[in-house]
Amino acid sequence: xxxxxxxxxxxxxxxxQPGFFNHLLLICQFEIKRGFATRKGxxxxxxxxxxxxxxxxxxxxxxxxxxxxxxxLKQNFSFFDFIGFSSIQHWSIPEFGVFWHFALMIFPMLSIxxxxxxTCSDRERGTLRFIVVRSSRDWIFFxxxxxxxxxQALLIVATTFSTLALVLTRDATLVASALPDLLxxxxxxxxxxxxxxxxxxxLSAQVKSARQATLWAILIWTFMAGMINGLAxxxxxxxxxxxxxxxxxxxxxxxLSGWRTLQLAYIPLLxxxxxxxLGRWIMxxxxx
Amino acid sequence: MRSPIIQCQQLNHVxxxxxxxxxVNFELDAGEPIGLVGPNGAGxxxxxxxxxxxxxxxxxxxxxxxxxxxxxxxxxxVSALPQDARLDPSFTLIExxxxxxxxxxxxxxxxxxxxxxxxxxFALAEAAHxxxxxxxxxxxxxAAIAQALIGKPTLMFLDEPTAGLxxxxxxxxxxxxxxxxxxxxxxxxxxxxxxxxxxxxxxxLLENGILQTEKIQINDQQTATxxxxxxxxxCPALEVTxxxxxxxxxxxxxxxxxxEFIVAYNSDLQPNMDLQLMQCIxxxxxxxxxxxxxxxxxEKLFFRD
Numbered sequence: 147x148x149x150x151x152x153x154x155x156x157x158x159x160x161x162x163q164p165g166f167f168n169h170l171l172l173i174c175q176f177e178i179k180r181g182f183a184t185r186k187g188x189x190x191x192x193x194x195x196x197x198x199x200x201x202x203x204x205x206x207x208x209x210x211x212x213x214x215x216x217x218x219l220k221q222n223f224s225f226f227d228f229i230g231f232s233s234i235q236h237w238s239i240p241e242f243g244v245f246w247h248f249a250l251m252i253f254p255m256l257s258i259x260x261x262x263x264x265t266c267s268d269r270e271r272g273t274l275r276f277i278v279v280r281s282s283r284d285w286i287f288f289x290x291x292x293x294x295x296x297x298q299a300l301l302i303v304a305t306t307f308s309t310l311a312l313v314l315t316r317d318a319t320l321v322a323s324a325l326p327d328l329l330x331x332x333x334x335x336x337x338x339x340x341x342x343x344x345x346x347x348x349l350s351a352q353v354k355s356a357r358q359a360t361l362w363a364i365l366i367w368t369f370m371a372g373m374i375n376g377l378a379x380x381x382x383x384x385x386x387x388x389x390x391x392x393x394x395x396x397x398x399x400x401x402l403s404g405w406r407t408l409q410l411a412y413i414p415l416l417x418x419x420x421x422x423x424l425g426r427w428i429m430x431x432x433x434x
Numbered sequence: 435m436r437s438p439i440i441q442c443q444q445l446n447h448v449x450x451x452x453x454x455x456x457x458v459n460f461e462l463d464a465g466e467p468i469g470l471v472g473p474n475g476a477g478x479x480x481x482x483x484x485x486x487x488x489x490x491x492x493x494x495x496x497x498x499x500x501x502x503x504x505x506x507x508x509x510x511x512v513s514a515l516p517q518d519a520r521l522d523p524s525f526t527l528i529e530x531x532x533x534x535x536x537x538x539x540x541x542x543x544x545x546x547x548x549x550x551x552x553x554x555x556f557a558l559a560e561a562a563h564x565x566x567x568x569x570x571x572x573x574x575x576x577a578a579i580a581q582a583l584i585g586k587p588t589l590m591f592l593d594e595p596t597a598g599l600x601x602x603x604x605x606x607x608x609x610x611x612x613x614x615x616x617x618x619x620x621x622x623x624x625x626x627x628x629x630x631x632x633x634x635x636x637x638x639l640l641e642n643g644i645l646q647t648e649k650i651q652i653n654d655q656q657t658a659t660x661x662x663x664x665x666x667x668x669c670p671a672l673e674v675t676x677x678x679x680x681x682x683x684x685x686x687x688x689x690x691x692x693x694e695f696i697v698a699y700n701s702d703l704q705p706n707m708d709l710q711l712m713q714c715i716x717x718x719x720x721x722x723x724x725x726x727x728x729x730x731x732x733e734k735l736f737f738r739d
Contacts, residue, residue: 172536184524272519275488276530276581279514280537282506434488 169285170292173277177293190260198305201252202312206244210312213240236403239320242327243403245309249302249335250396257298257342258363263356264290264347265429270354274434287429291347291422295336298343302335327404334399334407341392341417348425351432367392392417437500439464439589439619440485445494447480447643454480455491456643464588467611467620469630471731472640478623479517481640482591485621486514498589510538513587515579517594517623523567527558527577530566531584538585552580556606571598579607583614592622596629608633631731659685661729662697662707667721669693677718681710696729 181187237243265286268274277286306328313320345366349359371391378385388394394417395410402409438461445458454477462468470478483489484496487504501507521530528549535545553559556576566574575598582590592611596604611620611633624630630637639646666674671689678687678697683704688696699707708725715722 169537172533176533179529180524186524268522271522272516273522275486275514275516275519276521276534276578277537278487278504279512280509280534282504431490433483433490 166285169281170289173281173286173289174293174296177290178296181293181297194256194301198308201248202308206241206248206309207312209244210241210316213243214316237327238404239313239324239327241309241313241316242324242331245306246331246403246407247400249305249331250338250400253298253302253335253339254342254393254396256301257339258346258360260298261294261343261346262350262359262363264294264350266350266353266355266359269432269434272434278434283429284426287347287351287426288422291343291425294347295340295343298339299332299336302332302339306331306335330405330407334411337408337411337414338393338396338399341414341421344418344421344425345392348421348428351425351428389413390417390420392421438462439499440621441495441497442485443495445481445484445496446492447477447484447489448492449480453643455484458494458640458643458645460638460645462619462621464619466635467615467622467633469634469637469731470621470623470640471625471627471630471637475642476640477643478640479593480643482514482593482621482623483516486512486516486591488514488516510585511587512589512591513582513584514591515582515593515595519578520574521566521577521581523565526563526565527553528562531581534581535584540585548584552583555583555610556580556603572600572603575599576603583610587618590618590620592620592624594624595622596624596626604629627731637731637734658700658702659698660701660707660727662699662711663724663726663728663730664695664697664711664722665724666693666695666715667723669720673718674720677714678711681707681714683707683710693723 182191237246265274268277274286281289310321310324310328313324342363345363346359349362349366350356353359353362374384374387374391378388392414395413398410399407440460440462442458442460445455446453447455458477458481470481472478480489484491485498485503487502487508496503498505498508498512503512521527525533528546531549531552532542532545535548536542540548550559550562553562556579558573558576558580561569561573561577566577569577579592579595582592595607595611599607608629611622614620620633622630622633671693674695675687675689678684678695681704683699683701684697684707685700686698688698690696697707697711701707704710708727711725712722
């Protein structure tokens with residue numbers, strides 16, 4: 147095989163050992179490319195966009211219109227009190243209140259499916275072996291986690307801005323008052339998906355397929371929540387274990403609005419740290 | 435000071451109760467390609483997987499250039515062709531090779547050049563923008579070998595590099611190994627002993643997870659007893675054996691396979707045994723296909739006295 151002198155010299159001149167962040171960035175970029183520029187990624191995006199379009203167009207718009215009408219009537223009884231969504235009324239912009247409740251359900255579920263295949267398919271196929279001779283397992287694990295988080299963050303930003311667009315079509319003067327709430331929503335939703343993505347990173351490092359990872363996530367989530375709740379009922383001292391369940395704070399968050407939602411931010415941050423440490427431990431010991 | 439590129443000490447690996455590697459100890463220096471042979475299940479792939487950092491040994495230590503496998507210091511220095519590993523079907527071949535080159539520290543421009551260089555070497559330039567999902571077995575194998583050649587690795591592990599390749603590509607792989615062996619030390623696991631016989635100067639033999647303590651040298655012509663391997667055209671085996679036995683200096687003639695004879699002789703008594711054998715063949719009007727000095731690698735490894 148002839149190796150041209152120029153190409154060889156170029157390699158020698160331009161070869162340098164990339165550091166941790168450089169590798170993290172390269173792996174993260176590749177994951178974003180997987181999310182937005184591959185057939186599978188695009189299919190997931192189109193599906194999400196269609197679902198979100200219908201949520202925006204029907205439940206979100208109608209609920210917001212209903213809320214505006216109720217506010218105008220100044221009545222003592224609200225339909226949202228009746229269905230248990232009274233906290234929606236605490237948001238200054240009704241659309242954001244409705245969005246908040248939908249987002250609390252949709253984004254954790256999205257995270258469980260979207261982040262399920264961080265390493266498992268590549269490990270089963272052997273592709274991870276090609277990467278691991280060039281990059282450490284830590285870089286791969288955290289790079290892919292960061293990539294999936296970025297994809298979700300972009301989806302969160304896109305959905306919040308589409309909700310803002312809905313608000314502005316109703317009343318364009320609300321733009322200034324909407325922006326702080328918009329930012330609070332984005333920060334909160336990113337924090338919410340963080341432990342779910344970390345849980346999927348850990349599961350993906352262990353199981354053989356994305357489907358298995360999703361199934362295990364649902365099983366672990368359900369059984370762990372059930373067991374911990376049961377234990378805490380008989381031994382109240384173990385109540386703190388509830389903090390280990392990703393999404394534990396969601397019911398509490400649903401009652402909060404605006405920047406007050408950040409009061410519970412420490413829970414997902416702590417959970418993410420624990421789950422990432424567990425995932426890294428699995429990844430470094432896993433046979434590829 | 436001599437510093438081996440590979441050091442394995444008391445290496446053990448157990449797969450769900452089955453011992454795959456049993457107290458493997460060896461040190462290898464940089465140099466000519468080294469063959470790793472052994473029967474199926476002997477632990478060759480396990481050993482290469484541990485050396486490449488794909489697998490953690492149950493116990494023991496491994497050092498490549500003084501670092502554990504997978505260490506950041508080995509990035510770009512060590513490359514591997516893993517057995518049965520496939521590229522990501524979601525990305526084109528060139529996208530993946532450029533990504534790998536970038537991980538090795540190349541700039542985008544030189545990564546593109548390097549990816550194209552290795553693709554051209556394996557006649558894959560036309561498939562550069564295709565996704566590996568549509569590749570035939572041979573193409574996928576060539577693509578996998580191409581990725582191992584990115585950059586300037588000084589140590590390369592090749593697990594069954596020619597398995598499933600057509601003769602033209604086998605030749606390409608062989609010539610690439612021969613060409614790069616001055617700068618790269620190849621550790622090649624293969625069942626193709628003829629291939630290893632041609633490429634390697636040293637062989638490591640694994641049997642039941644145990645590394646045979648004696649490293650087998652291809653050219654072991656130090657002793658007075660030497661061997662000639664003779665491939666004949668169709669011939670009367672018993673008569674050939676008897677006629678060869680009658681020659682001066684012959685110690686033993688064996689006929690391990692049809693039309694193949696291994697002649698052991700004393701080189702002090704008869705230094706030109708090859709000429710004697712050819713003369714004998716000519717006198718008896720037999721036809722020979724090939725005469726080579728020494729035993730075949732197969733004989734050396736698996737049919738030792």
